[in-house]
Amino acid sequence: MQEIVADDGCPAFEATVNFDDTLAGQEIRWGVRLDGPAGANQWGIVTEDPDLAVIRPECHTILPAAEGQATARYFLTLSRFLGAQKFYQGGAEQLRFAVWAPNAQNVEVVFGAKDNGYIDDGGTGIDANRPVVPLKKIGAGIWASDPLLDFQSYVGLPYMYRVQNAQGATRIRTDIHSRWQIGRGDINPKDKPWDGSPDTLDGGVSCSVVIDQDVVREEFEPTTDPPKQINDDEFWS
The missing domain is CATH 2.60.40.10 (Immunoglobulins)
Structure with a gap:
């Protein structure tokens, strides 16, 4: 992912992913991996799924219509959002x-x-x-x-x-x-x-x-x- 400055002025990362138009309307599950003080290749989604039985929760996104675009965001912290x-x-x-x-x-x-x-x-x-x-x-x-x-x-x-x-x-x-x-x-x-x-x-x-x-x-x-x-x-x- 590419490092950017988000609209709150804080560091962020982004990536563009292209999907085949035949997948329009389908749900995808995704997550992020992090390199940081806790170590390399750490799973970064920790609070998305309310089911406590899920060990490795993921984000869910519905793909847009054919030739459409959508943005999915995940906040590692909400301290500069709420x-x-x-x-x-x-x-x-x-x-x-x-x-x-x-x-x-x-x-x-x-x-x-x-x-x-x-x-x-x-x-x-x-x-x-x-x-x-x-x-x-x-x-x-x-x-x-x-x-x-x-x-x-x-x-x-x-x-x-x-x-x-x-x-x-x-x-x-x-x-x-x-x-x-x-x-x-x-x-x-x-x-x-x-x-x-x-x-x-x-x-x-x-x-x-x-x-x-x-x-x-x-x-x-x-x-x-x-x-x-x-x-x-x-x-x-």
């Missing part, structure tokens, strides 16, 4: 939101206020001046937005996901792939009175913040408190 991510199109920095929500009926991104940083399930705290960003299913339980232009204009904005769950209830959820939470305290407004300041707000229930992963900034330095841990089951309940 969340609020910068990527490049035509050399321009753009923003894409993506989240794993396999049982959701609908997912949107809503923005909060910088001086508050909290949105409740009823929608209180949403910044009405910023349009809601709809997400759509793209497969494997992942929802993603269309590209948003001018990535830098979003840097520093607090946001949360508005999720319609499997039962039809609307829930506001933080981004578990966020690299910065606006909350700097330990108060959960659902449990006890809160003064409305991000300084006292529990980071685990606060808005996530869009950041530029390629820039180190002073305000992102860790505090003396340990980071808030979020349980996946609790997150999507």
Whole structure:
């Protein structure tokens, strides 16, 4: 495979494979082998198949119609895919939101206020001046937005996901792939009175913040408190 730079600015590899037109519509199974710190010729697909009995899972792709083209992707890590991510199109920095929500009926991104940083399930705290960003299913339980232009204009904005769950209830959820939470305290407004300041707000229930992963900034330095841990089951309940 040939090494390239992917649209997220990270190293990637690609290969073009030609199939006979008589195979159009058939399913193929494929994988990748890797040379790296773990050794040479290592099987690289480790999480694709949900059947735990499969020792060597593979990716599945349906071949396109005759003379057609299709692209199949596999991510060795989703750390630069899920969340609020910068990527490049035509050399321009753009923003894409993506989240794993396999049982959701609908997912949107809503923005909060910088001086508050909290949105409740009823929608209180949403910044009405910023349009809601709809997400759509793209497969494997992942929802993603269309590209948003001018990535830098979003840097520093607090946001949360508005999720319609499997039962039809609307829930506001933080981004578990966020690299910065606006909350700097330990108060959960659902449990006890809160003064409305991000300084006292529990980071685990606060808005996530869009950041530029390629820039180190002073305000992102860790505090003396340990980071808030979020349980996946609790997150999507």
